[in-house]
Amino acid sequence: MDSLQINQRLIMTPGPVLVDPRVSQAMSNQILGQFDPDFTAIMNDTMALIRQSFATKNRWAFPVDGTSRAGLEAVVSSIVCPGDSVLVPSIGRFGDLFVELAQRAGGVVHTVSAPWGTVLAQADIIAAIDQYRPKVVCMVHGETSTGRLQPLDKIGAAVHQYGGFLVVDAVASYMGTPVLVDQWQIDAAVGGAQKCLAIPAGITPITFNDRFAAEINQRKRVEQGVRTSQDHLSAAPLITSNYLDLTQLQDYWSPRRLNHHTEATAAVYGLHEGLRLALDEGLDARYARHLQVHQALNTALSALGLTIYGAGDHEMPMVTCVQIPAGLDGEAFRSQLLAQFGVEISSSFGSLQGKIWRIGTMGYVAQKPFILKFIALFGAALLQAGVPVDLKAGLDAVLDAFAPKSAPQLRQVNA
Numbered sequence: 584m585d586s587l588q589i590n591q592r593l594i595m596t597p598g599p600v601l602v603d604p605r606v607s608q609a610m611s612n613q614i615l616g617q618f619d620p621d622f623t624a625i626m627n628d629t630m631a632l633i634r635q636s637f638a639t640k641n642r643w644a645f646p647v648d649g650t651s652r653a654g655l656e657a658v659v660s661s662i663v664c665p666g667d668s669v670l671v672p673s674i675g676r677f678g679d680l681f682v683e684l685a686q687r688a689g690g691v692v693h694t695v696s697a698p699w700g701t702v703l704a705q706a707d708i709i710a711a712i713d714q715y716r717p718k719v720v721c722m723v724h725g726e727t728s729t730g731r732l733q734p735l736d737k738i739g740a741a742v743h744q745y746g747g748f749l750v751v752d753a754v755a756s757y758m759g760t761p762v763l764v765d766q767w768q769i770d771a772a773v774g775g776a777q778k779c780l781a782i783p784a785g786i787t788p789i790t791f792n793d794r795f796a797a798e799i800n801q802r803k804r805v806e807q808g809v810r811t812s813q814d815h816l817s818a819a820p821l822i823t824s825n826y827l828d829l830t831q832l833q834d835y836w837s838p839r840r841l842n843h844h845t846e847a848t849a850a851v852y853g854l855h856e857g858l859r860l861a862l863d864e865g866l867d868a869r870y871a872r873h874l875q876v877h878q879a880l881n882t883a884l885s886a887l888g889l890t891i892y893g894a895g896d897h898e899m900p901m902v903t904c905v906q907i908p909a910g911l912d913g914e915a916f917r918s919q920l921l922a923q924f925g926v927e928i929s930s931s932f933g934s935l936q937g938k939i940w941r942i943g944t945m946g947y948v949a950q951k952p953f954i955l956k957f958i959a960l961f962g963a964a965l966l967q968a969g970v971p972v973d974l975k976a977g978l979d980a981v982l983d984a985f986a987p988k989s990a991p992q993l994r995q996v997n998a
């Protein structure tokens with residue numbers, strides 16, 4: 584068999600995304616044993632980087648091995664006991680995923696929802712909290728399926744009035760727009776790898792506070808083979824997952840170094856390097872870059888002659904939703920765009936399927952050369968498909984958007 588031949592792609596989806604070559608390089612380092620002091624030092628550094636990335640002082644900040652869904656499932660299945668009241672404000676597909684995860688954990692789930700493409704008013708969420716007094720509120724910050732950024736800075740305080748916990752899916756927004764865990768009083772937050780952090784999928788940074796840790800540790804049961812006389816057997820309902828049991832993961836990510844799973848050391852190298860690059864860039868600069876690129880893309884798509892879906896209405900600054908031109912088969916076009924031009928964009932889900940495409944500008948691709956190349960190829964593909972777009976106007980819009988704001992004036996020099 585031949586070795587793998589990977590074709591060049593320009594991935595402009597809301598994940599997975601192109602990876603900075605420096606991350607790939609870090610991941611190709613020699614494997615270390617998971618209890619090697621060299622490696623546990625890297626673990627501790629990675630925890631410090633995760634804390635900074637979430638703007639938190641939480642002691643507990645570590646990665647869960649698995650894609651972001653594993654991080655979400657770890658948090659939900661550790662905090663939700665059978666019979667617990669859970670409120671899920673949902674504005675799209677990933678809100679519905681929280682419903683699913685909480686139900687599987689045995690929670691009694693209440694929802695408050697808004698039509699796809701809109702966000703919920705925080706006052707409406709707080710009214711539902713007052714009504715149900717839930718133990719857990721699960722919310723999505725960046726709802727990737729509809730491209731909406733759900734405001735949630737006031738929810739934590741409302742949940743805490745009744746002694747509850749706020750869990751946030753920040754998978755898509757993390758590292759592309761502020762996720763202020765302490766300031767917004769979030770009890771547990773889940774970030775993403777293959778979104779704005781732009782590292783390969785398979786590892787998920789999370790954080791939770793001491794109050795959350797105390798709650799889940801009432802259910803702690805260290806597995807038999809590694810249990811000591813110090814480990815008491817809890818009478819509370821067991822956390823049903825062993826792999827995603829946060830209480831045992833805590834013991835691996837702290838001086839006890841409990842032998843739980845085999846750590847995905849190469850993934851930790853990648854996470855460490857991705858976070859290092861992000862913090863080196865500066866989080867504020869990184870957020871500003873995502874916003875600038877998002878605005879440039881929106882302007883360019885409009886200049887082509889396309890219509891932005893939900894323009895200006897709580898748009899995520901890393902996902903652009905654009906209406907599929909009337910009469911065009913959106914899926915056939917996407918296939919052509921990939922096969923002929925090497926460019927990948929996304930469709931959507933549910934009621935938005937067939938109506939919009941979603942274009943991601945996450946992490947490494949959120950840079951001028953990629954956006955310029957994208958508009959050139961996407962516009963050309965649309966022209967080929969018979970959609971009369973104004974390609975020059977689209978390209979001008981990108982160039983304009985990235986032109987230095989105070990371009991030096993050319994002064995006429997008199998001879």
Ligand SMILES: *Cc1c(COP(=O)(O)O)cnc(C)c1O
Nearest residue numbers: 650651652677725727752754755
């Ligand atoms: C991508 C995404 C997920 C799922 O992440 P996986 O890595 O595919 O498991 C969850 N929530 C949101 C908001 C996402 O964008």
